[in-house]
Amino acid sequence: MPDPFEKIRNLTAEKDFAKATDPFALFGKWFEDAKKIEMEYPEAMCLATVDESGMPDARMVLLKGFDERGFVFYTNMESAKGEELKANPKAALNFWWRDLHRQVRIRGLVERVSDAEADAYFASRPRGSRIGAWASRQSRELESRFALEKAVAKYTAKFNVGEIPRPEYWTGNRVIPLQMEFWHERPFRLHERLVFLRPSPDAPWTRKLLYP
Ligand SMILES: Cc1cc2nc3c(=O)[nH]c(=O)nc-3n(C[C@H](O)[C@H](O)[C@H](O)COP(=O)(O)O)c2cc1C
DSSP states (O other): OOOTTHHHHTOOOHHHHHHOOOHHHHHHHHHHHHHHHOSSOTTEEEEEEEOTTSOEEEEEEEOOEEETTEEEEEEETTSHHHHHHHHSOEEEEEEEEGGGTEEEEEEEEEEEOOHHHHHHHHHHSOHHHHHHHHHOOTTSOOSOHHHHHHHHHHHHHHHTTSOOOOOTTEEEEEEEEEEEEEEEOOGGGOOEEEEEEOSSTTSOOEEEEEOO
């Protein structure tokens, strides 16, 4: 009889959880593990927001920076997510690292990164992506694919070989966590869960284990 849990039987988070007092340090360790093992997009995360009626909305984005201040992604602030965050600057993030059998869940407050930080990241992007940020009216109705291609051609001609400035509406958001949960898969759904909580960004973290 093949063992359905062969791949995860000997993996455990017990050591990581026993000594963890700083959720940013534990995230850093797990993210490094993910970068070594996950085939593609270890930095992909599901971003959840709510609209003004309280209806949840979720989509994938890429983590472009993280430190003790929080988790940064970039987007068009005139998109659905951008409008939702303007009305309610709170979000949840979810990372699932399939091959590690790990999940990290984050909930927190959202603030925009500084213009200098956004400018530096925008400037590091490939030229095509910078033109794309000008050409795409993200999340609004597109009359045809051709309309998008025309917009790309227009901005390619406009910027020619010169510098491409960052559109004002395109920037980074930092999720400042108030809650971070680390989840590690174990056989028979007896998963390990460790959650860190703080009532505000300047308060100290408390931690507790959770039933799976
Ligand atoms: C793996 C992956 C990574 C993505 N990364 C981003 C990103 O970093 N920023 C972004 O605006 N959209 C990203 N997208 C596209 C979004 O999922 C989404 O389609 C888009 O931002 C519009 O979402 P909205 O209408 O809810 O605003 C990504 C999609 C996938 C599948």
